[in-house]
Amino acid sequence: MFPWVYGFTWSTGNLIFLGIFFTVVIVIGLTLGLSVLRSLRSAQSNEIAHIRWKSEFHDLPAAARTCRHIFAGDTRERTCAHDFDCGTCTAHRHIEELRRSGRIVLHRPAGSGGFSVSSERLYHRGHTWLRREPDGTVVVGLDDLASRLVTDRSTLGLPPVHAAVFRNAPLVTIRRASAGTRILAPIDGEIVEVGGEGCEWLVRLRPRSLGTDAFAHLLRPAEAAGWLQYEFERLQRSLASGGVGVTMADGGLPMQELASAVPVDAWDRALGEVFLEP
Amino acid sequence: MDSSLIPRGLQRTSFPRFLAWVLPWVALLGVGLFAVYLCLAYGLNQTNMDNRFAFGAWIYLDLTVIALGAGAFFTGFLLYILRRKELAAVINSAVVIGFICYSGAVAVLMVDVGQPLRAWFTFWHPNVHSMLTEVTFCITCYLTVLAIEYVPLILKNRKLRKNASMLLFEFQLHKLMVVFAGIGTFLSFFHQGSLGGLYGVLVGRPFAFRPAFGIWPSTFFLFILSAAAAGPSFILLTSWLVSKIARKPLVAPDVYRTLGRISGSILLVYVLLKAVDTLVWINRTAPGLGFQASSFYRYGDFGSWILFAEIVLLGLLPALMLLSSRVAQHTGWLVTAAAMACSGIVLNRFVMTIQTLALPTLPFDAFLSYVPSWQEVATFLAVIAYGVLVYSFSFRYLNLFPQERELRSA
Structure with missing residues (x-):
């Protein structure tokens, strides 16, 4: 033996x-x-993209993993445990059921903290928006908060046409000085066109699926309004050295050139916070 | 300079300041390594140990760091097996501390055996009747487990995780961590116990000898309990210490309270059993071997105050403090209680190792005194320097405290 x-x-x-x-x-x-x-x-x-996102999601701070139903006013406190894949969340399905039966009404919040939200777009938690086009393609762009941070389009590394992209896998890279990050793709698909200078969107995609489940994880405009406000506050908190402390509301709106207000040494942190890269 | 290696969102001191912190420890490690060279090149005559005082500063260090490093297995057990999710805030730090403690202990043992190249003999020629064989087997296996648990932390480094294969391996390894936590608990249970059992079976040393339950003397169980009590306290203490040195909150106060409660509960059980064990030893075991227990406390500085300090001052008192809800409201008091609890276990290991061997057992024996040589002290300090260095680099480049980012912006 x-x-x-x-x-x-x-x-x-x-x-x-x-x-x-x-x-x-x-x-x-x-x-x-x-x-x-x-x-x-x-x-x-080829599960690398999926596993990378699961690993990154696991390492995100709890504040970045807040459930979408808080922004819609459905619940007060809840942290996502499903990698923002609402299709696999039973609580999400239950709330959607209640909403369909009219027992819960989705109210648009009073304001979006000065950020514009379009009723034609769906929003991804990695700060991209998506608009479905009549030809079956979708266009993807940066939401208002991300656009105010990434103002120089030349810092963006866009994917080539025909490249396959996967939900929550890198779609675009950002390079600025020593800091760099990636912007996540909102859905699975294939790049059919890349937006030029001055174009409101970054890329045009042909989605792998046009079914409801393929878009279930994206925020609707009414949810996105509260979410953008929340995200801006989260960004401010992360940039405030040693906590925010006592503050007074001044009723102001976020400036258009947010990037210029971010200190150079905090730029890396700011990108990580907004684009969900731990 | 090294900012691309530092986890995103965490603030660390500048590289020159980090270097200034690290250099003295490197120097201390260098001196220690020279002492190790002397011991390996010229033999154990470099130490002040002899055939009668065979266990000295090194074995004391081994027993102490292994007891304090128990926080790794116990935190892993509570988190992965009992699902105490709040301890996820300290598990990474606990794993690093456990790895440092066990690797340090094994490194010193390699010097202590005098012939490290023959260390494998213990696996080839195992004496299955020896507690030390069991300790050697378990410690070797558990150090492997700790190294495996440490690997995912390293692979999560910001730079390394960009490599797809490392990310995949880290992810798959992390999913199986519950198996390693289970094995770690099993191994720790036995080697912590056997380290205590080692002294309890010394029938020729009536100061340490204890009656057996089955094949295990009472010290087997007392060592398990005391290590399980000291582990969480040491995690509490080190987390707080690192937080003070780094000048930033790393762990939420409720995590400190949880660690304190766990440590206090086990410490209380340990103190009660230790008191019963001591009473049985005073009234039955020692007289049965022809000794009055009080006779052991008449030599040198080893008076009965040690017993009082070990059981009451650094046992019962910190246990009650750690369990008090009023104390738990003040982190300072909680940390004081944790430091007292750790000191109690350190004192216990000192008594078991040094006092046991110093006391005479035969009529013609004299009280032995032993002062470690500078080579022994330097090796001892090198382990501490090694621990500080490994922890410092881990703290700088790895995310040891998952709550740090959130507490920073809270």
């Missing part, structure tokens, strides 16, 4: 002690081997 152990005898002490020891060693080895095997399988089945 244990021929490699010097002086082994078939005694109870030997059997129990060495049996337990080698079982532990085998379990450690098997578990480690299983991790390696699963990693190789994930790499072959």
Whole structure:
């Protein structure tokens, strides 16, 4: 049984002690081997984008993972545990059911904190918007908060035409000085056109699916209004050194050139906060 | 300079200041490594240990850091097995501390055995009747488990996670962490116990000898309990200390309170059992071996005050403090209680290692005194320097405290 152990005898002490020891060693080895095997399988089945997002989502601060139903006023406190994949969330399905039956009404909040929200667009939590076009394609652009942070279009690295993009995987890269991040794709699809200078959108996509489930995770305008306001506050809190402290409301609106107000050494942090990159 | 390696959203001191912090520890480590070289090149005559005082500063250090490092297995057990989610705030730090403690202990053991190249003999020629064999097997396995638990933390470094294969491996490894937490708990339970059992079976040392339950003396169970009590307290203490040095909150106060409550509850049970064990030893075990228990406290500075300090001052008192809701409201008092609890366990390991060997057992024996040589002290300090360095680099480049970002902007 244990021929490699010097002086082994078939005694109870030997059997129990060495049996337990080698079982532990085998379990450690098997578990480690299983991790390696699963990693190789994930790499072959092209799950990298999905796993990268799951890993990044796990590391986001709780404030960045706030449930969409808080912005719609459906609930007071809730943190998303479904990687912003509302299609897999039972609570979301239940609330949507109530909404369809008219027991909950989706109210548009009084304001959006000075950020513009279009009724024709759906919003992704990575600060892109999406508009469905009559030809079956969708156009994707930066929402109002992101646009005020990323004002220089030349800093954006756009994907080539025909490139496949995956939901919550990098769509666009931002390079500014030493800081850099990526902007997440709102849905799965293929790039059919890249927007030029002055265009309101960044890319045109042909979605992999046009079913309701493919867009279920995107925020509707009524939710996006409260969400943008919340996100702006979150950005301000993260940039305030040592906490915000006591503040007084001044009734002001966010400036158009938000980027110029972000200190150089905080730029990296600001990009990470807004574009959900831990 | 190294900002691209620092986790996003975390503020760390400038690189020159970090270097200034690290250099003295590197120097201390260098001196220690020279002492290690002397011990390995010229033998254990470089130490002040001898055939009668075979366990010295190094074994004391091993027992102490292994007890304090128990926070890693216990926090992992509570988080992954018992699902105490709030402890996710300290699990990364606990794993690093556990890894430092165990790797430091194993490194010192390699010097202590004198022939580190023959360390594998213990696996090839195991004495299945020896507690030390069990300790060696368990510690080796558990150090492997801790290294495996440490790997995902490193792979989550901002730079490394950009590499797809590292990210995938980290992700898959993290999903199986519950298995490693379970194995870690199992291994820790036995080696912590066997370290205590090692002394309890010394029938020729009536100061340490204890009656057995089955094959295990009472010290087996007391060591498990004391390590489980000290572990969370040490995590509390180190988290607070790092928070003070870094000058930023790292852990929410309720996490400190949870750690304090867990540590206090186990410490109270430990103190009660330790008191019962001591009473049984005073009234039955020691007289049964022909000794009055009081006779052991007449030598040198090892008076009965040690017993009082160990059980009451650094046992019962911190246990009650950690369980008091009034104390829990003040982090300062909570930290004081945790420091007292850790000191109590450190004192216990000192008593078991040093006092046990110093006391005479035969009529012609004398009280032995032992002062470690500078090589022993330097090796001892090198382990501390190594721990500070590993923790400092981990704190700078890894996200050890997941709540740090949120507490910063709160």
